[in-house]
Amino acid sequence: MLRLALSVAALVLVVAAVAGSASATTQPSTIVGVDVGLTRNAVTLSSKQAERGQYVQFRVRNMSTVRRTFSLAGKTIAVPAHRNRLLVIFFDARGGYRYVSRGAGTTVHGTFRIF
Numbered sequence: 500m501l502r503l504a505l506s507v508a509a510l511v512l513v514v515a516a517v518a519g520s521a522s523a524t525t526q527p528s529t530i531v532g533v534d535v536g537l538t539r540n541a542v543t544l545s546s547k548q549a550e551r552g553q554y555v556q557f558r559v560r561n562m563s564t565v566r567r568t569f570s571l572a573g574k575t576i577a578v579p580a581h582r583n584r585l586l587v588i589f590f591d592a593r594g595g596y597r598y599v600s601r602g603a604g605t606t607v608h609g610t611f612r613i614f
Contacts, residue, residue, distance in 0.1 A: 528552070528553060528554050528589070529550075529552075529553045529554070530553070530554045530555075530556055530587075531546075531549050531550075531553050531554070531555050531556065532545075532555075532556050532558060533545055533546050533549070533555055533556070533557050533558070534558050534560070535557050535558065535559040535560065535569065536560050536562055537559065537560065537561045537562060537563060537567045537569060537578060537600050537602075537607075538562050538563050539563050539565075539602075539603065539605055540605065540607065541607060542569075542598065542600045542607045542608075542609055544598075544609075544611070547609070547610070547611055547612060548611070548612040548613070548614060549590060549611075549612075549613055549614075550613070550614060551590060551591060551592065551593050551613050551614065552590070552591060553589075553590060554587055554588070554589050555587070555588055555589075555590060556585060556586075556587045557569070557571070557585070557586040557587070557588070558583065558585060559576065559578050559583065559584045559585070559586060560578075560582075560583045561578035561579065561580055561581065561582055561583075561584075562581070563580060563602065563603075564580050564581075565580055565602050565603040566578065566579050566580060566602055567600050567601065567602030567603075568599075568600065568601045568602060569584075569586065569598065569599075569600050570598065570599045570600075570601075571586065571588065571596055571597075571598040571599075571611060572588050572590070572596045574586060574588060590613045592613065593613050593614060594612070594613060595610045595611070595612050595613075596610065596611045596612075596613065597609070597610055597611075598610070598611055
């Protein structure tokens with residue numbers, strides 16, 4: 500009987516340890532939305548900063564008459580004229596990230612900050 504009680508106690512401890520570690524690793528991340536507008540001479544962002552450890556969903560809208568690219572944190576997307584595209588990036592390091600928009604011989608850039 501004592502052996503059965505010890506086995507049950509050990510099983511309860513193992514299950515509790517596994518459940519505790521699983522909940523710590525499956526925390527949902529926050530997704531922050533940032534609207535990006537691209538024109539021939541400007542890039543406008545609804546927010547130029549976000550907190551570290553978040554996913555940022557950039558909703559990129561090309562308002563120009565030619566195809567433009569948008570690059571940030573090593574990722575680049577091409578946005579056709581008068582179209583929208585999504586770019587999702589997880590930021591796990593603080594600092595400034597340079598963004599660049601190119602198209603039809605023009606280049607516009609700025610900085611997105613992670614604090």
